[in-house]
Each structure stands twice: as structure tokens, then as C-alpha cells.
Amino acid sequence: MTATSPEARSGLQAFGERLHFLQSAGPWLWIALAIGTALRAYLVIATLGTDDVAIWSSHAGWTVEYGLVGYYGWQEVFNHPPFIGKLMSWLWLFGKATDIPFRVVLRAPFALVDLGNAWLLLKLFQGSRFRYAIFAGYWLHPLAILYSSYHGNTDTAVAFFCLLALRGAAQRRPLLAGVALGIGFWVKLPVSLAAPVLLFAFPDWPARIRFAATALLVGISTYLPVLWEAPLLVFQRVIAYPGLNITTPGGTPIWTVWSVFGIVDALPAGPRGVVESWIRFHAHHNTLACLLPLVIHAWLRRNQRTARELGVSVCASFMIFYAMNNNFLSFQYLAWSIPFWFFPRPLFAVLATLTIGGYVYSAYALFCGDLLLMDKWDFRAYPTWPGWLLLWRDLSLVFCFVSGGVFFGAAARREWQRWRTA
Secondary structure, eight states: OOOOOHHHHHHHHHHHHHTGGGGSOOHHHHHHHHHHHHHHHHHHHHOOOOHHHHHHHHHHHHHHHHOHHHHHHHOTTOOSOHHHHHHHHHHHHHHHHHTOOHHHHHHHHHHHHHHHHHHHHHHHTTTOTTHHHHHHHHHTOHHHHHIIIIIOSSHHHHHHHHHHHHHHHHTTOHHHHHHHHHHHHHHOGGGGGGHHHHHHTSSSHHHHHHHHHHHHHHHHHTTHHHHHHOHHHHIIIIITOOOOOOBOTTSOBSSOGGGGGGHHHHSOHHHHHHHHHHHHHHHHTHHHHHHHHHHHHHHHTTTOOSHHHHHHHHHHHHHHHHHHOOSOOOGGGGGGGGGGGGSSOHHHHHHHIIIIIHHHHHHHHHHHTSTTOOSOOOGGGOSSOOHHHHHHHHHHHHHHHHHHHHHHHHHHHHHHHHHHHO
16 A cells, blocks of 8 residues: 655645634534525425425315315325324415415425434534534535425425434433334334334343334324224325335336346346346335345344444435335435435445435426426426436436445444354
8 A cells, every 4th residue: 555645644634724614613604504594495485396295285285175084085195194194284274374385384394394404413423523514514415405495295304303213312212212203103104214223222122112112102192093083094094005106207217226227128038037027026025125124234233322323324224225115216205314324434425415416406407497496397297318317316226225235234244243253
């Protein structure tokens, strides 16, 4: 290995000194906070958002008309938990009473929730000299801004309650972690993807049982009124929701490991038939294919219990889920993992931003026909995507697949070494 020259060391030292201001909360931090706030306010107020805004407006309005149970019975695609459904109906009524557009009253609360995500990162990196830089990095992250203030769905809150539960687990407070995760179930069930990591964060079974029981009791509490009235219906709509395989109007999947670089389509007929049988098997057992490696990985890292180690574990859980999921993955589901990109080495966040962030922003700009996202979102106008966007999609999926494999492999290797030296 070539030694670093004195000139290079001097240059690195000078560069580090120029960035020294990032280690303390100075005027730069307030400027970053103001810029991130202004961008979010612009998106909330001045843009129309994705189709999810219109979908939530319909859900909320019909929930007011029919009630929760009535709307669950009438609309099969309404798969959201009762609490968030009711909350959205209140926001819809508030918008009607104040003449504030629903797109504003829908997205503004989640822009505020995103400030909570940044604050929780600051607290979780309390011992790091770069905690303020991490706070600012998240608050200015293009994809965090896009999902919290433009898209128009609840997924930013999934990240928030996962982070809050992680903080409780890192502090060895099973009740706090359980309450945080349980409230997350009121918003969206995918907070459960962090549950295996959080369960093993506690070193003994009594604490694990307190965490799991608290999460279950708090989580189910807001389901009880509608479960009492229509238990099978709510189970079918919310808990057993199978997901949707999202494709363009032309049949192009927006996310699936089997479409990467067109490899399957390029195979000769014989091998392609075999691979297509694997694809059908994977789709049929999609839940098991996602959750089994995720749970095994959480168990392999059961002794990694600092806040940063737990953050890495949760990040890996999401990467494994994204890589292995062949049944459904909507754009906004990627919002769950963004705060956790800051827990592994900085290179991970950079690569995730370039691949996943580049893919999502490019797709949104294409559908709007506008880099500032001012025009109306029109996903259906692009039945066939340009090759560059398909390439970006495939690079994003490969990044998730490779990073998930690296996380899993590193955990397995560490466990093997521990077992050999035991």
C-alpha cells in the first residue's frame, strides 16, 4: 500500500479544517433549517402532488359520507388503518371549513413530521461530532423533502415512528419503544419491518415480551371499535392486504428484481421458461421471501445494540425488503428508509441518494413535465418509459439488492466468527 504523501496529508488536514464548522451549531445550521423549511413550504403550497393526493381526498370524503366501516365495505382498495382514515376525514372537513385546499392540509402535517425525523437523528447521533451535519443533511435531502411535502401520503410517518421506537430500544426502554411502534401501527403497518431488530435490541426475554406486548396492545387499541363492528372486513382490508403489483399503463413494472437490465427477456426460450417459473413461485411466496431473510438478519445482529448499530440493522431490513419484494412497491414506500441511510458509512447515503433519489426525482419530473414539479402529475401519460429511466430504476434496485446482500453477509460472517471463537 502506498503511503500518503506529506502534501496529501496536509491537503486533507486543510480540507478537514474547512469543514470543522459542521461540528457545532452555528449560523450555517439555521440557514440549512430555513432552506429546508422554505422548500417544503413551496411544495406543500404551490404544487399539486401525485395521484395519492386525489386518492386520499376521495378516501377522506367518502369516509365522512359512509363512516369507516361503511367505506371499508364499499371500497376494496381502502387498506389504511382506522386511525389514519379517521384523521384524514377530519383534515378533509377542516379543509372544507377553512377553504384551504386538501392538498395543503394533507401534506403540511407530514412536513412537520419530517422535522421530527431530523430531530430524532440529531438525538440518536448525540455522541457523534457530526450530528449537526447529519441533521442538516437529512433536512436538506431531496428525497426526504419530496416525500414529506410533495407526494401526499403517510409514509414519512413510518420513518418517524421507527426512529422513535429505535431511540427507546437504544435506551433499553421497552415500554417507550413499544408505545412508539404501536402508534406507528395506527398510521401504516410497514413499521413492523423494524420490529425484529427492535425485539432483539433488548438483551433478555422479559424486556422483549414487555416491548412486544406494549406494541401489540397500543397498536390494536385504535382498531378495536371497527374490529368489534366488522372484524373480518377490517382484517381483509387492512391486515391481510396483499399489495398491488404497480406497473405503467404499458405493463412496465416500476420495481421488480426480475426486470433488471432486461436479463430475463434476453434469455433463450428454454431458460426463460425456467426463470419465469421461479418468478411465479417468488410472487406466490412474496411475503415469506421478504420477511424470512429480514428476521434472520435481525437475529444475526442481535448483539449489535447501540443506537448506530440498531440504525444500521433497520436500514438493512428495509434494503432487504426492497430487494426481495416482487409483489408490490410503490414509489412512496422508499420514504420509510431515508433517515436510516445516515447510519451506515457515509458512502452508503451517497450511493443511495444517487441511485434511488435520482430514480424517484427523475420519474416525478418526467410525470410532471417540469423540474420544479409545478405541473399536474400524469403517470398514465407514459405507458412506455424512456431507456434512461429504466436504467436508473434498475441501478436503484441493484443497489438495494447488493447492499442488502452485503449487510446480510457481514452479519452472517460476524456470527460465524463469534461461534468459532466461543
